[in-house]
Amino acid sequence: MKNNEFTIEIKNLSHFFGEKKIYENLNLNIKKGSVFAFLGKNGVGKSTLINILMGYIKPKNGECLIFKESSFNLSIQAKEKIALLHEGFTTYDFMNIKQIEQFFKPFYPKWKSKVFYDLVDLMALNHNQKISTLSFGQKSQVVLGLIFAQDAELLILDDYSMGLDAGYRRLFIDYLKDYVKNSDKTVLITSHIMSDLVDLIDDIAIIQKGGDVYQDSMKNFIEKFRCYKVALNEMFEEKDIHRVEIHKDYKKIYTFEKLENLKELNVDFEDRFLGFVGKY
Numbered sequence: 243m244k245n246n247e248f249t250i251e252i253k254n255l256s257h258f259f260g261e262k263k264i265y266e267n268l269n270l271n272i273k274k275g276s277v278f279a280f281l282g283k284n285g286v287g288k289s290t291l292i293n294i295l296m297g298y299i300k301p302k303n304g305e306c307l308i309f310k311e312s313s314f315n316l317s318i319q320a321k322e323k324i325a326l327l328h329e330g331f332t333t334y335d336f337m338n339i340k341q342i343e344q345f346f347k348p349f350y351p352k353w354k355s356k357v358f359y360d361l362v363d364l365m366a367l368n369h370n371q372k373i374s375t376l377s378f379g380q381k382s383q384v385v386l387g388l389i390f391a392q393d394a395e396l397l398i399l400d401d402y403s404m405g406l407d408a409g410y411r412r413l414f415i416d417y418l419k420d421y422v423k424n425s426d427k428t429v430l431i432t433s434h435i436m437s438d439l440v441d442l443i444d445d446i447a448i449i450q451k452g453g454d455v456y457q458d459s460m461k462n463f464i465e466k467f468r469c470y471k472v473a474l475n476e477m478f479e480e481k482d483i484h485r486v487e488i489h490k491d492y493k494k495i496y497t498f499e500k501l502e503n504l505k506e507l508n509v510d511f512e513d514r515f516l517g518f519v520g521k522y
């Protein structure tokens with residue numbers, strides 16, 4: 243983290259779809275130079291937040307600031323500094339690889355053609371191949387090339403992993419690490435693939451159905467949110483327990499408390515995340 247400036251400020255944000263509450267009075271600050279992950283199960287409102295941040299949806303209440311400007315009314319100068327990868331992003335399918343690079347280039351003052359071709363050429367495709375004829379994963383790779391080539395100050399990646407194979411996903415994460423290293427670039431990321439993310443992320447917000455949001459640094463969450471394996475008949479005070487997971491011969495207790503005389507299990511981030519939000 244480079245300083246105390248915020249790239250994104252979300253203030254008292256509330257949003258509903260009809261009767262359905264997505265958030266109520268959500269407050270989040272995303273520090274300049276940090277990687278922030280917005281996590282949660284399917285359908286809790288991750289993409290909705292990104293839609294609000296990009297000005298596609300007007301929230302019922304509250305405001306979001308990006309580079310200190312209202313997200314609903316961003317200037318062109320601010321938009322030029324944001325690269326957005328949206329879930330289900332479709333490119334201009336009728337163009338070929340070369341044409342799409344040429345098409346995007348004039349919109350972004352800091353465009354880096356080399357970055358685009360470095361990424362795309364890893365697939366060893368002919369630059370004259372039409373986007374519509376690429377496989378789903380190959381399309382995603384072209385899209386990521388278009389995103390990184392923008393050299394944006396703020397990267398917003400909504401479910402970046404769609405369709406990428408394991409090798410390319412890792413390559414992408416390595417690219418992202420380089421992108422943020424020694425720079426003031428800020429990244430907001432949502433993903434369902436947790437194992438990729440742990441080393442990369444500074445801060446997390448875990449959103450739950452009904453709008454409850456947990457916020458902390460990744461480091462604190464991993465340190466403070468504990469898992470214990472205990473006998474089925476062992477009883478605990480409700481205040482000590484975040485979630486109980488019942489197995490055939492034992493149960494797992496997930497908690498922010500340090501429970502004396504119990505053996506803490508060494509679980510990975512994905513287990514902790516699932517212990518926090520529940521599996522189903």
Ligand SMILES: Nc1ncnc2c1ncn2[C@@H]1O[C@H](COP(=O)(O)OP(=O)(O)OP(=O)(O)O)[C@@H](O)[C@H]1O
Pocket residue numbers: 259264282283284285286287288289290291329
């Ligand atoms: N325009 C809309 N009208 C009504 N409901 C909507 C609309 N857009 C989203 N929703 C609902 O709001 C909730 C949040 O949707 P959203 O797409 O933000 O979830 P998400 O966390 O990104 O999910 P996923 O992980 O599956 O991508 C869902 O229940 C969805 O059905």
